Amino acid sequence: MPQMLALAIMAFILFIGELISIRTKAWIPSIFVSGVLFLIGYWTFFPEDIVTIGGIPPVVATLLIYLLITNMGTLLSLDELKKQWRTILIALSGILGIVVFLLAIGTLLFDFQTVIVAIPPLVGGLVSALIMSEGATAAGLPTLAVFAIVIYVIQGFAGYPLTSVMLKREGRNLLQKYRNNELTDYAPLATGTAEEKVQDEKPKLFAALPEKYNTDFFKFFRLALVGYAAYLASTLAAPIVEISPYVLCLLFGVLARSIGFLERHPLQKANGFGFAIMALLLFIFDGLKTATPQMMLEILYPLIGCIIIGLVGMYIFSFIIGKILKVSKEMAFACSLTALYGFPADYIITVEVINALTQDEKEREMLTSRMLPPMLVAGFITVTIVSVILAGIFVGFL
Template identity: 75%
Template sequence: MPQMLALVILVLILYIGDVVAVRTKAWVPSVFVCAVLFLIGYWTFFPTDIVAVAGVPPVVATMMMFLLITNMGTLLSLQELKNQWRTIVIALSGVLGIIAILFTIGTLIFDFKTVVVAIPPLVGGIVSALIMSEGAKEAGLASLSVFAIVIYVMQGFAGYPITSIVLKKEGKRLLEKYRSGELTIKDAKNGVEVEKEQELKLFKYLPEKYNTEYFKFFRLALVGYLAYLVSTLLAPFVTVNALVLCLLFGIIAKSVGFLEKQPLQKANGFGFSIMALMLFIFDGLQKATPSMMLEILYPLIVCIILAVIGMYIFSFIIGKVLKVSKEMAFAVSLTALYGFPADYIITNEVIKSLTNDEKEKEVLTSHMLPPMLVGGFITVTIVSVILAGIFVGFL
């Protein structure tokens, strides 16, 4: 297949996802539609390497992840992280819910090793799925090796629509409070005044005309490289995912004035980066063949259902204790099923579907987006990798 034809097909799928999301007012998220279309494509006429042929091989996707996660770090100030401590507790409670339900009810239905392989990918990222897949392969458990990848690929099918539903309910609740005067933008920020966008303190004498797109890309890439460098220096002593450090370094770089807020958007590179990363995520569906899906369909569905039930129960309880609405608490815990960038995309789709008023969008964004981003980073980027490192020893 020619490169440009592959690119046209894949971008058309992303566009169809957007159109369906707009037409259904985010009741059917774009990421869900795209995942279905990719699956159909791989089962019919797509070459397995269509994403690489289109120009997004894994090495390019990795570059985009470094840039995007560092960029996302600039959205979260150190003060914001302190403000979001409730979100962190709720996200961790959702993970605990998955573990508790699968180790109790799950082990009554499936064998212990199936449950062990399922949990880290259910909590999030591709890294944890690969760790468990390789661990199962080395242990001679071929079917569980495949199961680890497929459960990571398919869990979003449950997470996307449920998240959209609960966020729409939360958004409507917030709009009612805002329109009745009960909620202000300050309240939506958890009582903390909106932080003025920091100037580039380290470059305050640099004329604006020299702060070009390339200079923004350079600084963003440099911060990402420093995160990678630190992760390699720490490797002999402790394993720290470089992408976790990208988030932390992005926060620090913004705080000290080395990066502005959202430099990737200001360098006009955000849209292309998101496109490349989304294509790479959907590329994982190439492994989900029809025969493989039939073989593991039952454990796949049951494990995902049990995980969602566990997340709901635990997040509901902790949300009550912390005085967070059950919808917001559940949505935060659901980020474990997909993480970034789906958490960012779904939240923005829901906000756009609820109102066209810019002030109302600002209120909804300030209330819903930070918890969703923090929840996704905590579960997918950090906790899932730690769990995989522990659980792989049980195989």
């Protein structure tokens, strides 16, 4: 198969996934559609190495993981997170519930390695699934390598409808209080101008640099340098303690933005974010090439079991912490559920629910100010930060 034909077919599959997701307002996840189409392709006419033929060999995927996780770190603003400290605690408690219940109950039903592989993708996204899949492959566990990808592909089906139900209940309660004049202590969201100011900020160390010299290549250079620093730190620490370089990439990304070496979201500003996500998604689906129909049937039971057990643990823990922090059980569970999909699904679902609940502009503003910020922060904490850290830790148990 010619290289450009392979790339065109795979890009078309990703497009079909997005198209169906958009048409169904994210009720059918794009990842699920793309995963099914890749499976059909592998079972019919795809060459086994179609992803490599298309130009995404493992070495390129590793490079993009370093860049993407370092880029994730630059999205963290301590000031922004301070305002949502309750949300952060609730999101973390939901993840803790998944970990505790799967380790306590899941290990009674499934083997230990299956549970270990399931947890990071279940509380995270693309990168954590890839880390666990690669770890399982390196450990000689091909079925679990596929399992890590499949649980990432499927989990949105549990998260989307549950989140929508919880947010609708929360929204109705808020609207009733608002209409009865019992709810007046809300602050409108920041204006778009403030958001644009954050997006356009220049790194402090290069504030005096003329904009014409802050080229895409200069952004890539600084991003790669921070990624290398994380790799070097991991290598130097190896004799004392085993730390995943991916976890350090996240930490170093935060530090690099804090000291002004990197701007916020440099990969997007260097026009590389879209390609990086596309390439990593293709590499994720490359893991399905060994998934036979028989193997899919084998992992069906642990797949459904791990998701159900994890969700029960998430609900119980988020309910308890929400009760302590005086946050409704609906909002607490909705925030925790962002671990199953992250951004942009958390934004899309929240806005869709708000638009479905009311046509009044002031009521929409009230609901948006109350529901959107915690959902976005929760999604960032769970998918962007905690899942990568968990994957870096858990991969060592394989």
